[in-house]
Amino acid sequence: xxxxxxxxxxxxxxxxxxxxxxxxxxxxxxxxxxxxxxxxxxxxxxxxxxxxxxxxxxxxxxxxxxxxxxxxxxxxxxxxxxxxxxxxxxxxxxxxxxxxxxxxxxxxxxxxxxxxxxxxxxxxxxxxxxxxxxxxxxxxxxxxxxxxxxxxxxxxxxxxxxxxxxxxxxxxxxxxxxxxxxxxxxxxxxxxxxxxxxxxxxxxxxxxxxxxxxxxxxxxxxxxxxxxxxxxxxxxxxxxxxxxxxxxxxxxxxxxxxxxxxxxxxxxxxxxxxxxxxxxxxxxxxxxxxxxxxxxxxxxxxxxxxxxxxxxxxxxxxxxxxxxxxxxxxxxxxxxxxxxxxxxxxxxxxxxxxxxxxxxxxxxxxxxxx
Numbered sequence: 001x002x003x004x005x006x007x008x009x010x011x012x013x014x015x016x017x018x019x020x021x022x023x024x025x026x027x028x029x030x031x032x033x034x035x036x037x038x039x040x041x042x043x044x045x046x047x048x049x050x051x052x053x054x055x056x057x058x059x060x061x062x063x064x065x066x067x068x069x070x071x072x073x074x075x076x077x078x079x080x081x082x083x084x085x086x087x088x089x090x091x092x093x094x095x096x097x098x099x100x101x102x103x104x105x106x107x108x109x110x111x112x113x114x115x116x117x118x119x120x121x122x123x124x125x126x127x128x129x130x131x132x133x134x135x136x137x138x139x140x141x142x143x144x145x146x147x148x149x150x151x152x153x154x155x156x157x158x159x160x161x162x163x164x165x166x167x168x169x170x171x172x173x174x175x176x177x178x179x180x181x182x183x184x185x186x187x188x189x190x191x192x193x194x195x196x197x198x199x200x201x202x203x204x205x206x207x208x209x210x211x212x213x214x215x216x217x218x219x220x221x222x223x224x225x226x227x228x229x230x231x232x233x234x235x236x237x238x239x240x241x242x243x244x245x246x247x248x249x250x251x252x253x254x255x256x257x258x259x260x261x262x263x264x265x266x267x268x269x270x271x272x273x274x275x276x277x278x279x280x281x282x283x284x285x286x287x288x289x290x291x292x293x294x295x296x297x298x299x300x301x302x303x304x305x306x307x308x309x310x311x312x313x314x315x316x317x318x319x320x321x322x323x324x325x326x327x328x329x330x331x332x333x334x335x336x337x338x339x340x341x342x343x344x345x346x347x348x349x350x351x352x353x354x355x356x357x358x359x360x361x362x363x364x365x366x367x368x369x370x
Contacts, residue, residue, distance in 0.1 A: 018037065018038050019035050019036070019037065019038060020035070020036055020037075020038050020039075020140060020141040020142050021033060021034065021035060021036070021140065021141050021340075021341065022034065022036045022076040022136070022139065022140030022141065023076065023077055023078065023139040023140065023343050023344075024036070024074055024075065024076050024077070025063060025064065025071060025073065025074070025075050025076075025077050026073045026074065027066070027073050028064070028065060028066030029064065029065070029066075031064060031077070031344070031347065033341065033343055033344055036076065036136075036140070038142055039136065039142050039143060039144035040087070040144070041087055041088070041089045041144070042144065043089060043146065044089040044090045044091035044092070045089055045091045045092060045146065045147050045148060045149065046088075046089045046092075046144055046145065046146055046147075046148060047085050047087065047088045047089065047092055047095060047144075047145050047148030047152060048085070048086050048087040048088075048142055048143070048144050048145070049081075049083040049084065049085055049086065049101060049103065049142065049143050049145055049152070050083050050084045050085075050086050050141065050142050050365075051081050051082075051083045051138055051140060051141055051142065051143060051340070051365055052081075052082055052083045052084060052100075052161065052162065052364065052365050052366075053081060053082050053083075053161070053162035053163075053165045053362060053363065053364050053365065054078055054080055054081035054082075054138045054139055054165055054340070054362075054363050055080045055081070055165050055166065055168075055360060055361060055362050055363065056078075056139075056346060056347065056350045056360075056361050056363075057078075057079065057080060057169055057170070058196070058197070058198075059079070060077050060078065060132070060139075060347075061350065061351060062287075063077060063132075064347075067289075068133070070133065070134065071132075071133060075132065075133075075136060075137070076132065076136035076137050076139060076140050076143075077132045077137050077139045078131065078132045078137035078138035078139030078140065078143075079103075079105040079129065079131040079132040079133070079137050079138060079168065079169060080103065080105055080138060080165050080166070080168035080169045080170075081103045081138035081143070081165050081168060082100065082101065082102050082103065082155065082161045082162065082164050082165045082168075083100075083101060083103065083143070084098065084099070084100055084101070085097055085098065085099045085101055085148075085152070086142070088148065089148070092148050092149055093149060094149045094154075095148055095149065095152060095154070099154055100154065100155040100157075100159075100161055101152040101153060101154055101155060102152065102153040102154075102155055102161075102164055102165070102167055102168060102316065102320060103131070103138060103143070103145060103151070103152060103168050104151050104152070104153065104168060104172075104313040104316055105129060105131065105168045105169040105172075105311070105313060106120050106121050106123075106127070106128060106129060106151070106311065106312060106313045107120070107123065107126075107127040107128065107129075107130050107131065107145070107146050107147050107151040108120030108123055108127050108147055108150045108151055108313075109123050109124075109125035109126070109127050109147050109150070110147065110149075110150040111125065112124035112125045112127075115127070115150075118312060118314055119312055120150075120312050120313070120314070121310040121311060121312045121313075122310070126146070127146065127147055127151070129310075130146070131143070131145075138168075139343060139363075141340070141365065153316055153317065153320055155320070155324075156324050159323075159324045162362060162364055163323075163330055163331035163334060163362070164320070164323060164324075164330065165362060166201075166330040166331070166333060166334070166360060166362075167316055167319050167320055167323060167330060168313075169311065169313075170197050170198055170201045170333075170360070171201050171204075171205065171319050171328075171330060172311050172312075172313045172314075172315050172316055172319060173198055173201070173285065173311040174198050174199075174201035174202040174204075174205050174262075174285070175201070175202075175205040175315050175319060176309060176311055176312060176313075176314070176315050177283065177284075177285040177308075177309040177310075177311055178192070178198070178202040178205075178206075178260040178262065178283050178285045179202060179205050179206050179208075179209065179260070179283075180315070181281070181283040181307040181308075181309050182258035182259075182260055182281045182282075182283035182307070183258070183281055184206050184209045184211055184257075184258050185209055185211075186209060186210040186211070186212075187210075187211070187212045188209075188211040188212060188256075188257040188258055189211065189212055189213045189215070189251055189254075189255075189256045189257050189258075189277075190206055190211045190213070190214050190215065190256060190257065190258045190259075190260065191215040191216075191217065191247060191256040191258070191259045191260070191272070191275055192206070192214065192215070192216050192217070192227075192232075192260045192262060193216075193217045193218075193238075193259065193260065193261050193262060193263060193268045193271055193272055194217070194218060194261070194262030194263035194268060194285075194286060195216050195217075195218035195220065195223035195224055195226065195227045195235075195262075196218075196223070196262065196263075196359075197333060197359055197360050198262045198285055199216065199218070199223075199227075199260070199262035199263075200223070200226060200227060200230055200333055200359060201333065202260050202262060202285070203216060203227050203230045203231055203232050204230055204231065204328060204329075204330075204332070204333075205319075205328070206260075207231050208322065208327070208328070211258075213233045213234070213250075214231065214232045214233050214234075215232065215233065215234045215235075215236070215247055215250070215256065216228075216232045216234070216235045216236070217235075217236050217237075217238050217243045217247075217268075217271065218235075218237070218238060219237065219238045219239045220354055221237065222354075222357050223359070224236075224237065226359060230332060234250060238267075238268075238271070243271060244271055244274045244275055247275045248275060251277070254277045255275050255276050255277035255278075255280060256275050256276065256277055256280060257277055257279075257280050257281070258280065258281050258283065259271075259272035259273075259275055259276055259280065259281070259282045259283070260272075260283045260285060261282065261283070261284045261285060261286050262285045262286055263286045264286025264287045264288045264289065265286070265288070265290070266290055266291070266292045266293060268286065269284070269286075269288070269292040269293075270292070270293060270295070272284075273294075273295050273298070273299060276299070276302065276304050278302045278303055278304075279302070279303045279304070280302075280304050280305075281304065281305045281306075281307065282304065282305070282306045282307070283307050283309075284306065284307065284308050284309075285309075294306075333359050333360045334359070334360045334361075334362045335357065335358050335359045335360060335361070336349050336350075336356070336358050336360075336361045336362070337361075337362050337363075337364065338361065338362070338363050338364070339363065339364060339365070339366070340363045340364065340365045340366075342363070343363055346361045346363055349361055
């Protein structure tokens, strides 16, 4: 069972800049909201950001369960957020103190061969997924961001910057690993298997390409209802056991042009294979902990594509434009809001997502959000 340790909140003031509060991991099932040293610029390309909003990710729950052994005890968790720049290194050119910024979950040096190939998730210079993993993350009052010029994105004045924290990870992941890899295009029939935060972000971002039909499959009736409210055309309960036959019937036996796997289980991966039309694409987004069956005896002659990808967040500028102009309303996925100092309550809510009907949980610094 998870244990938590609470400490009284004391936000830093103008005259007290050496200490802050942060959510730290201390081994399987143990997190603590505690006082920590204020982060400082450690390299010329660094910036320090005061967090104004952050959120919780399913990856944080995997860490909390002890599933990510690379995370050391004492690590501040979190890799998503928005905030205000309070300090920059001497080599930072594109940002200044006072800028409102979106933090990418992927840190990019922009110079190594993988970054130049558009794969900063595999940055060879100490970037990639490091926040809340190999260095202290964003579930804190302040965070140090390496490679600030290429890992932070300025937020336009007047934008709803708190909700934009969802553009740090889940929306780029859904868009890049699901919609882009699946090559969704106008007129396509798209099935999204899994209606968690990533799957629902796929529902929203797939609509940017005007598919003919969006089908969602999940085991949770509430999340299926949420998918319909977000624009899905049909929603099927996977637990009924006939999702594949219903999808094939609804497409007159043809199948779907794009199947997006957003769960990471052998069962959902097989379902995606079973419903693919000739020439279709299976875009795997889910994180798999077990081997899956690849049914090549059926697929070898059907001209299908199967893709895998780790999010690179190269789509953030486009998604940020879509969100700030109202084309993409990312805040529709937020079901629960807390103050930053209520983060232990937020974790309890997110861990009990099905019972609490939680999709995304947002934490704001300062007063309790409405």
